[in-house]
Amino acid sequence: MSTVAETxxxxxxxxxxxxxxxxRSQLQDLLPKIVLxxxxxxxxxxxxxxxxxxxxxxxxxxxxxxxxxITSARAYQRLWRWTFESDPPxxxxxxxxxxxxxxxxxxxxxxxxxxxxxILLDQKIRGEGVLRPIYLYxxxxxxxxxxxxxxxxxxxxxxxxxxxxxxxxTSFHFDWIKNKDFVIYTVVIAGVWQASGFIMAMFLAGLxxxxxxxxxxxxxxxASTFQLYRRIVIPLLxxxxxxxxxxxxxxxxxxxxxxxxxxxxxxxxxxxLPSNFMYEFTFKRNEMxxxxxxxxxxxxxxxxxxxxxxxxxxREKSR
Amino acid sequence: MSAVTSPAxxxxxxxxARTFNRIVIYGLLSLFAIFYLMPLFVMLVTSFxxxxxxxxxxxxxxxxxxxxxxxxKAWSEVCSGLTCVGMxxxxxxxxxxxxxxxxxxxxxxxxxxxxxxxxxxxxxTLVFAMMLFAxxxxxxxxxxxxxTILGSLGRFGVTLQNATGFNFGLGNxxxxxxxxxxVYGLGFTTLFFRNYYEAFPTELVKAAQVxxxxxxxxxxxxxxxxxxxxxxxxxxxxxTNIWNDFLFASAYAGSGDVMPMTVALNNxxxxxxxxxxxxxxxxxxxxxxxxTLIVYVVAGRYFVRGLMAGAVKG
Numbered sequence: 001m002s003t004v005a006e007t008x009x010x011x012x013x014x015x016x017x018x019x020x021x022x023x024r025s026q027l028q029d030l031l032p033k034i035v036l037x038x039x040x041x042x043x044x045x046x047x048x049x050x051x052x053x054x055x056x057x058x059x060x061x062x063x064x065x066x067x068x069x070i071t072s073a074r075a076y077q078r079l080w081r082w083t084f085e086s087d088p089p090x091x092x093x094x095x096x097x098x099x100x101x102x103x104x105x106x107x108x109x110x111x112x113x114x115x116x117x118x119i120l121l122d123q124k125i126r127g128e129g130v131l132r133p134i135y136l137y138x139x140x141x142x143x144x145x146x147x148x149x150x151x152x153x154x155x156x157x158x159x160x161x162x163x164x165x166x167x168x169x170t171s172f173h174f175d176w177i178k179n180k181d182f183v184i185y186t187v188v189i190a191g192v193w194q195a196s197g198f199i200m201a202m203f204l205a206g207l208x209x210x211x212x213x214x215x216x217x218x219x220x221x222x223a224s225t226f227q228l229y230r231r232i233v234i235p236l237l238x239x240x241x242x243x244x245x246x247x248x249x250x251x252x253x254x255x256x257x258x259x260x261x262x263x264x265x266x267x268x269x270x271x272x273l274p275s276n277f278m279y280e281f282t283f284k285r286n287e288m289x290x291x292x293x294x295x296x297x298x299x300x301x302x303x304x305x306x307x308x309x310x311x312x313x314x315r316e317k318s319r
Numbered sequence: 320m321s322a323v324t325s326p327a328x329x330x331x332x333x334x335x336a337r338t339f340n341r342i343v344i345y346g347l348l349s350l351f352a353i354f355y356l357m358p359l360f361v362m363l364v365t366s367f368x369x370x371x372x373x374x375x376x377x378x379x380x381x382x383x384x385x386x387x388x389x390x391x392k393a394w395s396e397v398c399s400g401l402t403c404v405g406m407x408x409x410x411x412x413x414x415x416x417x418x419x420x421x422x423x424x425x426x427x428x429x430x431x432x433x434x435x436x437x438x439x440x441x442x443x444t445l446v447f448a449m450m451l452f453a454x455x456x457x458x459x460x461x462x463x464x465x466x467t468i469l470g471s472l473g474r475f476g477v478t479l480q481n482a483t484g485f486n487f488g489l490g491n492x493x494x495x496x497x498x499x500x501x502v503y504g505l506g507f508t509t510l511f512f513r514n515y516y517e518a519f520p521t522e523l524v525k526a527a528q529v530x531x532x533x534x535x536x537x538x539x540x541x542x543x544x545x546x547x548x549x550x551x552x553x554x555x556x557x558x559t560n561i562w563n564d565f566l567f568a569s570a571y572a573g574s575g576d577v578m579p580m581t582v583a584l585n586n587x588x589x590x591x592x593x594x595x596x597x598x599x600x601x602x603x604x605x606x607x608x609x610x611t612l613i614v615y616v617v618a619g620r621y622f623v624r625g626l627m628a629g630a631v632k633g
């Protein structure tokens with residue numbers, strides 16, 4: 001791929017003879033790099049440097065304050081032991097189990113619902129301009145606001161249950177938000193409510209990008225609408241599925257605020273995700289090394305998902 | 320269809336099936352619209368009700384006698400922990416943090432995207448990949464070192480204050496949060512602009528170079544005037560993210576009168592002195608939600624259009 005920088009060098013060889021112009025043109029050549037340098041340096045220091053720092057801390061015995069003597073992998077040993085401590089569940093066991101439940105359901109339901117809504121909206125709907133922002137607006141809210149709203153809505157004494165009782169359905173019972181075995185599912189509900197509209201917008205963009213000729217050809221060949229979507233449209237949307245999956249996976253692992261605002265951690269910390277575990281152990285329980293170790297494990301998980309994706313994406317594009 | 324069926328009847332049944340399909344589609348779409356609107360609706364009506372009406376009435380009913388009192392109380396009196404000064408101060412904290420952070424990170428993202436597409440150098444893909452990966456890291460993995468650094472910068476600020484009478488913003492939570500949000504927002508803003516400029520005709524840039532335009536002239540005269548769609552996407556994205564951030568805010572400005580809106584709201588809702596005033600809580604939540612909601616209502620169309628134009632590559 002030919003670049004501007006290369007072309008410029010070819011364009012201005014005669015200037016190099018004069019010393020003043022040479023310095024200036026050298027500076028011009030360097031300028032793009034100088035512009036990029038602060039951002040790149042900040043990334044190196046504050047992202048990669050800090051990650052190394054966190055990894056370092058996880059191998060010390062830091063409690064309330066960081067200590068810089070590498071002692072052992074004790075923090076990881078404890079997390080490893082807690083991973084299997086299911087009866088009574090350790091906070092770590094609860095956190096990673098919740099992560100599994102939440103991550104799986106959140107990603108699956110958001111993808112399914114997002115695709116479903118996008119397909120419905122793509123049927124030449126009147127009022128699409130009204131419906132789209134209605135589906136999308138929850139993405140504009142903070143998890144804290146979402147949490148406050150759903151906390152109210154799901155509260156047995158105030159929200160849905162109470163309302164249905166007033167309407168005469170007195171046997172209706174819905175107290176998941178107060179139940180330690182089900183509280184994580186309320187986080188799924190609120191999370192899906194917030195993100196599915198955005199996923200819908202991604203799928204809709206993908207649908208609108210599909211060549212109409214392909215659809216027409218398939219219809220002429222007698223494909224039913226269902227077949228059309230299953231055999232042609234959905235396979236063509238594969239890249240959108242991948243992007244949406246990546247967006248959702250990293251949102252899921254980063255989720256922290258929603259658990260705090262919706263459940264305050266749930267009864268006995270039963271709604272914790274690893275992010276909450278990290279925050280609590282680092283800042284409240286004075287177990288900085290353990291908190292750091294859990295952050296490292298979160299990072300490893302994300303890395304395992306993201307790096308292959310970025311690698312394939314960027315390699316494909318530079319080819 | 321059997322051979323007996325006349326073409327006319329075939330057509331009517333086709334129309335009927337189509338009508339049925341349309342009804343199902345519109346029905347489903349409306350049902351989901353209700354699902355998405357419900358929490359906002361409940362929050363909004365509750366914020367205009369009196370406590371009496373909340374305790375005895377239906378959650379979904381419209382307020383009998385709408386009152387602005389909860390909003391006024393939420394804005395200027397509500398208690399966050401033990402301080403009862405309302406949300407207004409925290410609201411301005413958030414504004415003071417969001418505006419510079421959005422502007423700086425968007426400008427840097429535009430410049431980075433410009434360099435990474437039109438002034439490529441060896442290793443540009445690696446640089447971009449490293450910045451892109453930073454978008455996805457769980458911020459828990461940088462939270463502690465950043466706290467340590469901000470802490471020592473704050474102490475250095477005090478020293479400077481004593482020596483020179485001015486602390487250069489070191490130790491100021493708003494400055495800290497702007498810095499943090501710029502650093503960890505760069506990956507996204509660079510991504511947006513890079514993808515957008517990738518599709519921008521390089522010939523135009525080359526032509527301008529031949530005409531003797533400099534690096535910044537090309538950026539200002541050619542790139543920026545053609546970047547409106549992606550600027551809108553980036554600004555909305557950054558504004559929403561930074562306004563809504565809770566993790567950094569609670570870690571670096573988690574108490575006192577320096578809290579941003581999200582942290583203050585969480586404190587208000589969890590303050591458990593006396594009767595819980597749900598109407599005031601809901602009004603406070605609405606105040607926290609309004610800026611981003613307004614941005615979406617006003618500019619959401621451009622946001623979606625920008626997304627569709629390829630900001631998020633399918």
